[in-house]
Amino acid sequence: MAETVMDLTKGIYRRIYSGALYGKRVNSVSAGAELLLWRIHMVADDLGNFPADSDRLAPEAMPLRNTATPKRIAGWLGELAKVKLITTYESGGEQFGHVCGWMDMQPANRNGRRIQKYPGANGCDAGNPGESKAIQGDPGESRAPETETETESETYPDTYSETETSGQNNSGGTSDSDSSDKPIARPVAKLRFFEAVEPALGSCGAGSGRHPAGSPQYTADHTVVMQWWDEVIWPDGRDPPECIERFEQVVKLAHQAKTKRKPMAWLTARIKTM
Numbered sequence: 001m002a003e004t005v006m007d008l009t010k011g012i013y014r015r016i017y018s019g020a021l022y023g024k025r026v027n028s029v030s031a032g033a034e035l036l037l038w039r040i041h042m043v044a045d046d047l048g049n050f051p052a053d054s055d056r057l058a059p060e061a062m063p064l065r066n067t068a069t070p071k072r073i074a075g076w077l078g079e080l081a082k083v084k085l086i087t088t089y090e091s092g093g094e095q096f097g098h099v100c101g102w103m104d105m106q107p108a109n110r111n112g113r114r115i116q117k118y119p120g121a122n123g124c125d126a127g128n129p130g131e132s133k134a135i136q137g138d139p140g141e142s143r144a145p146e147t148e149t150e151t152e153s154e155t156y157p158d159t160y161s162e163t164e165t166s167g168q169n170n171s172g173g174t175s176d177s178d179s180s181d182k183p184i185a186r187p188v189a190k191l192r193f194f195e196a197v198e199p200a201l202g203s204c205g206a207g208s209g210r211h212p213a214g215s216p217q218y219t220a221d222h223t224v225v226m227q228w229w230d231e232v233i234w235p236d237g238r239d240p241p242e243c244i245e246r247f248e249q250v251v252k253l254a255h256q257a258k259t260k261r262k263p264m265a266w267l268t269a270r271i272k273t274m
Contacts, residue, residue, distance in 0.1 A: 012042070014042065014106060015105060015106055016041070017105065028083055029079040029080060029083060030218070031191070031194035031195075031222075032194070032195075032198050033075075033076035033077075033079040033080055036061060036076040036077070037085060037086070039061035040086070041099065042061070043060050043061050044099055044102070044118075045116050046108065046109070046114035046115045046116065047098075047102065048100075048103065048106065049096055049116070049117070049119070049120050050096065050098075051094070051096060051097075052077060052086075052088045052095040053094065053095045054070040054074040054077065057070075058070045065195075067198070067199070075212050077097065078212075085099070086099055086100060087121065089121040091120075091121070096119060096120075096121070098121055183240055183244055184244060186240070189234065189243075189244065190234070192251065193233065193247060193251060194229075196250070196251040196255065197225050197228075197250070197254045197257075199263070200221070200257050200263035200267060201221040201222055201225065202217045203221075203262075221264050228250070228271055232246070232271055233246050234247060249274070253270055254267065
């Protein structure tokens with residue numbers, strides 16, 4: 001009988017539920033904080049624990065995202081903790097975090113085993129028995145099935161692969177080298193758009209620092225940027241080629257805005273002309 005090989009070349013298997021599309025908490029944080037939440041899913045051990053020191057988490061969760069500095073990671077962690085998507089704690093003089101509701105949302109391996117890599121905080125899940133806290137909490141959002149009917153895989157499924165950076169798609173995936181002639185998908189464009197404009201959010205001007213993530217100014221700027229995307233750059237139902245052209249224009253403008261005295265005001269004035 002042939003030996004069964006456990007293929008982990010694509011990474012460990014984690015579930016992401018579609019309830020996150022309309023979850024109040026996950027949609028209340030900035031795009032950067034939400035992206036960090038999903039990256040934490042890839043870093044966390046089988047109990048949902050992860051290193052929460054921003055200097056350590058930045059290279060582990062976003063190794064190829066040069067704009068994801070430890071300072072920004074710390075701000076995003078604060079956003080996630082504020083709405084109770086994660087909790088943070090200290091163990092042995094080090095900072096760790098836990099994805100709240102992990103045990104409800106992420107099943108164990110086929111043999112029922114969970115591998116612990118990081119120390120946990122006593123009672124994190126026990127405080128809210130039965131609630132899937134990480135994404136759920138709102139009527140109508142999906143829950144983990146009571147009975148496992150689908151086949152569990154130890155590898156990361158194609159639908160959760162890094163489409164925003166690798167150019168893969170759910171129908172099998174392609175590399176950057178052979179996808180240059182394919183139009184960018186709306187979800188991928190949205191991630192890149194927010195990555196480009198995020199440095200302007202809460203900015204006090206070039207070289208003058210910025211308001212932290214979660215502050216009133218940062219939140220107000222984030223709301224404006226959301227409106228730009230939904231109403232100007234890529235509204236639902238609009239012709240993709242036209243939207244892609246606007247998206248590319250705004251990304252270029254966002255990079256230029258970094259050097260301006262008032263980045264958000266400068267960007268707003270130009271987007272109003274589109």
